[in-house]
Amino acid sequence: MTYIVKPKLHHPKLKQNALGFTHRDYEGKVSTLCAGCGHDSISAALIQAFFELDLEPHRVAKLSGIGCSSKTPDYFLGQSHGFNSVHGRMPSVATGASLANRDLIYLGVSGDGDSASIGLGQLAHCLRRGVNMVYIVENNGVYGLTKGQFSATADKGSKSKKGAGNQDAPIDLVSLAIIMGATFVARSFSGDKQQLVHLIKAAIEHKGAAFIDCISPCVAFNNHPGSTKSFDYVREHNEAVNAIEFIESKAPIKADYEPGTVALVRQHDGTYLKLKKLHTDYDPTDKTAALAYLMAHQAKGEVVTGLLHVEPEAEDLCGRMNVAKAPLNSLNEAELCPGSSALAKINAELR
Amino acid sequence: MPARLERTNDFVVLFANVNGSGSASANRTFARSILRMGVPIGSRNIFPSNIQGLPTWYEVRVTEAGHRGRRGGTDLMVAMNPQTWDKDVAGIEPDGYLFYDSTKYLPPSKFRDDINVIGMPLTEICNKQYSDPRQRQLFKNIMYVGAISALLEIEPAVIEKLIGEQYQGKDKLIAPNVGAFHIGRDYALQNLKGALGLKVKRADKVGDKIFIEGNAAAALGCVYGGATVAAWYPITPSTSLAEAFARYSRRLRTDADGHNKYAVVQAEDELSAIGIVIGAAWNGARAFTATSGPGISLMQEFIGLAYFAEIPAVLFDVQRGGPSTGMPTRTQQSDILICAYASHGDTRHVLLFPCDPRECFEFAAKALDLADRLQTPIFVMSDLDIGMNEWLVPPLAWDDARKFDRGKVMKFAELEAGKDFGRYLDVDGDGIPYRTYPGTHPSKGAFFTRGTSRDRYARYSEEGPVYVDNMERLKKKFETAKKLIPAPVRTDAREATRFGVVHFGSTTCAMDEAIGDLENNGIRLNRLRLRAYPFTDEVIEFFRNHERVFLVEQNRDAQMRTLLLDTGLVDANKIISVLHYDGTPITAQFIVGEIGRRMQELGRISIRRVAS
Incomplete structure (x- = not known):
């Protein structure tokens, strides 16, 4: 099987962004996923987010593991380098890549099998290290490529397509991410593109580990009654805590909203997140409260979405490790090799 | 009364200690003092998977001849660990020496008749001198170094200097350590004079070597x-x-x-x-x-x-x-x-x-x-x-003119100029394709890296011929590696021989010593030291050119033999494996013994004396 190549011609009046790129410049190959797959909607949201942020596609590195979700980096940002690594190990590859060149934008795409089962350890450690990346899990509660086995995010009691009930407790990725020290944690739904695009944009601009758990129904194996990851179920139980808007302006914005309904969160780079509070008591900078809120609503079968936690002044891995400003992969012999005179000194100490 | 081993610059000292007792740095000071006297040593830690409490040994082979492998056997045992006493005492060569802490009485059954016993009440001296338990422990170590170095006639100034270097920056530790060193030294000079037949004599065999x-x-x-x-x-x-x-x-x-x-x-x-x-x-x-x-x-x-x-x-x-x-x-x-x-x-x-x-x-x-x-x-x-x-x-060396070989990386200018980029395209016929770093060019040179099969332009493909094309190129690349890797080192015997020996890695130091001993026994071997895999023609030729080849390895299953036979170019009947895998470093003694025995079996040689 080979991929179908998209025609390069497009309408001359397609909208351009500040870099003169059109939407098409952010696309990739034609998707080979099932028609209606939630993952394709996430790819579309990613394309829109990068287009709207006026980012050069080739300055993005896309990394993934194995599974349906992990195939998607081939379907967007065709001018970016991509790396489809091994199952559950994308986080370590992304960690290494981000150390080699701190100037690129790192996008990790994973699934619930990839990140909640085989790769749970790597997910946790990547987040606690604060790798500067967007880590998005396309969460459908099911193994697609191997045809319908439960994943570790499937809710207890939910039913498989063949009618079997899941007996194991689910792993709640957003709670885990908060506990592990991710400094930007959000949940969204592939069926809510508007919310998702804003969250992705904010995550890209966040300096540190930005984690998005995106419920993305599997139309082939997990979109039936009895599933808690179906389009219908998520639509009915979606409980958004806030509506987010990413504001590029670095000047403080005067809030002219009703008090308590909007919060402006200043990020590390001086940009702002405008959070329209749908639940006025929800404070995403309060980790403890966020966890309690998530647990309470999860118990009611609700899917809490929105920006759940953010530490605006977070520091990333390269910062914590005091890594040189110039990308490590750009340093040459003169910058890296201490030379024979330094070696003579070391030899002398070893006598 | 046992005879006394009398040796200068050629003996083995073994320190038996308890892990975590602070003995390591004292023992290291002792080892380095011999180097500073211009006498080469081979030193080895023998230690358990433990931080505190289990037995640990430190072996110093004093060898003016510059042998780097273990010799085997102990001439002077510094027995500081009661747990391993019996084994340690049993390991001393006949006429050798046992140095121990004589504070506590030990019955004669705990000793041997054929060794020389040197007792020093270390604990008693320490307890008298220090009140802090940790100090009593730590200074005991440097104190026995003082005593032994005195008996071996190591120059005290050398050790004082080493202590000064060791505690540079923590200067207040220098004086107490030097003090403890001299307490040990003075005791030995006053009470144990002439007790040891082993001596370190200043030489010039270390040169500019590093440790x-x-x-x-x-x-x-x-x-x-x-x-x-x-x-x-x-x-x-x-x-x-x-x-x-x-x-x-x-x-x-x-x-x-x-x-x-x-x-x-x-x-x-x-x-x-x-x-x-x-x-x-x-x-x-x-x-x-x-x-x-x-x-x-x-x-x-x-x-x-x-x-x-x-x-x-x-x-x-x-x-x-x-x-x-x-x-x-x-x-x-x-x-x-x-x-x-x-x-x-x-x-x-x-x-x-x-x-x-x-x-x-x-x-x-x-x-x-x-x-x-x-x-x-x-x-x-x-x-x-x-x-x-x-x-x-020998000291580490670096040529300042040396450049890093970053391999085949296509840069912005080449991409911009329209050079054809296929990530898995063999343009030079050596099986090595070009790569690009992420972020190089806005519209050229990006590719998708994956573990799945793909074509020369990095496009996913499970077509048989495409897959085979790629796998064959990888094979070709492995051939190219042969031209780049470190070549094997061949050293021929002084006289022509049809027998050879192949070895690699840490076996080399023992082989360096064994080859001379074997020659003394009339066994002449051409040597080939492997330095890399894949095997180059030189390696294959070595096996072709010899009737029998000893292959010395430190594993049970002769793994290097398997790898050599896998080339399909080496005759299995020619290889005689010499295997040592008990976890201790292989010794010259072992190699000489094994090769001597096998040569005898082959009827090729009558051994006058196998190993010394």
Whole structure:
């Protein structure tokens, strides 16, 4: 099987962004996923987010593991380098890549099998290290490529397509991410593109580990009654805590909203997140409260979405490790090799 | 009354201590004092997988002849550990010496009639001198160094200077240590004069040689070779390699603004460590990991990815006794096959076999070049004996004109000029394609890296011919490796012979010594020291040119033999395996004994005297 190549011609009046790129410049190959797959909607949201942020596609590195979700980096940002690594190990590859060149934008795409089962350890450690990346899990509660086995995010009691009930407790990725020290944690739904695009944009601009758990129904194996990851179920139980808007302006914005309904969160780079509070008591900078809120609503079968936690002044891995400003992969012999005179000194100490 | 062993600059001292008692630094001071007297030594730690409480030994072979391997046997036992007393006393050569703490009475049954016993009430002296229990313990060590060095006639000024260097920056510790040293020394001079027949006599055989661990040397090789990302998971005996890289980098790789021109990540496991290395190398940084056998087992899947997707990676395998947890603090050469064929499917990897710390330094830098040039994992096959012991080697050298070989990387200008870029396209006929670093060009040179089959332009394909085309190119690339790897070292016997011996890695020091002993026994062997895999024509020729070839390895299953036979070019009947795998470093004595016995069986030689 080979991929179908998209025609390069497009309408001359397609909208351009500040870099003169059109939407098409952010696309990739034609998707080979099932028609209606939630993952394709996430790819579309990613394309829109990068287009709207006026980012050069080739300055993005896309990394993934194995599974349906992990195939998607081939379907967007065709001018970016991509790396489809091994199952559950994308986080370590992304960690290494981000150390080699701190100037690129790192996008990790994973699934619930990839990140909640085989790769749970790597997910946790990547987040606690604060790798500067967007880590998005396309969460459908099911193994697609191997045809319908439960994943570790499937809710207890939910039913498989063949009618079997899941007996194991689910792993709640957003709670885990908060506990592990991710400094930007959000949940969204592939069926809510508007919310998702804003969250992705904010995550890209966040300096540190930005984690998005995106419920993305599997139309082939997990979109039936009895599933808690179906389009219908998520639509009915979606409980958004806030509506987010990413504001590029670095000047403080005067809030002219009703008090308590909007919060402006200043990020590390001086940009702002405008959070329209749908639940006025929800404070995403309060980790403890966020966890309690998530647990309470999860118990009611609700899917809490929105920006759940953010530490605006977070520091990333390269910062914590005091890594040189110039990308490590750009340093040459003169910058890296201490030379024979330094070696003579070391030899002398070893006598 | 036993006779007395009388030897100068040629004897073995073994210190038997309790782990965590602070003996290591005192013993090291003792070892270095002999070097400062111009007399070469071979030193080895024999230690348990434990931090405090279990027995540990430190062996110093004083050898003016400059032998670097173990000799076997003990001439002077410094028995400081009651737990191992019986074994330690039993291990002394007849007419040898036992030095012990005589504070507590021991019945005569605890000694031997055929050894010379030197007692010194160390605990009593210490208790009299110090009130703090920790001081009593620590100063006891430097005190026995004082006594023994006096009996061996080591110049006190040499040790005083070493103590000064050791505590440089913590100057208030110098005087008490020098003081304790002299208490021990004075006691020996007054009470034990003439008790020891072993002497250290100043010589000039050390020259400009340095005393360094293989792991530290390998780490320096990584600094000099331009590694910027190191990822690792703690595992004996490789831990000190990663730690030394961090230490040397802190010192040598901080930029003018105080930022680090390196990154060291202690990963959550070995899978993550190799993943970080692969991610960094994919993105154009030089990266390495250091591990041991269990880590290599865990890294298998990622190694296959790096092989197939053609990503540079350098792995130091500081081998220990396997399988499983095996003997974590003992040495072996038993990861050869798992590294050569790491991962599922058809894979082959380049292996380098350093023979001492100096080659650890050279091969580390070389491995970084090879990884970039060949775009594949490179294994540096060290072991515990080289990695965790200090060896006396020629000083490390670096040519300031040397450039890093970053391999075939297509840059912006070439892409912009319209040069055809196919990530897996063999443009030069050597099987090595060009790669691009992420972020190079806005519209050219991007590709999708994957572990699945793909065509020459990195497009996913499971077509049979496309897959075969790629696999054949990888095979060709492995052939190209033969031209780039360190060549084997051949040393012929003084007279023509039809017999040969092949060895590699840490066996070399024992072989250096054994070859002379064998010659003295009328056994002449041409030597070939393997330094890398794949095997070059020279290696194959060596087997063709000899009637029989001894192949010396430190593993049970003759793994190097399997690898040689796998070429299909070596006659299995010609190989006689000499295998040593009990976890201790192989000795010249063992090699001479085994080869002598086999030659006798072959009826080729009548042995006058097998081993000394």
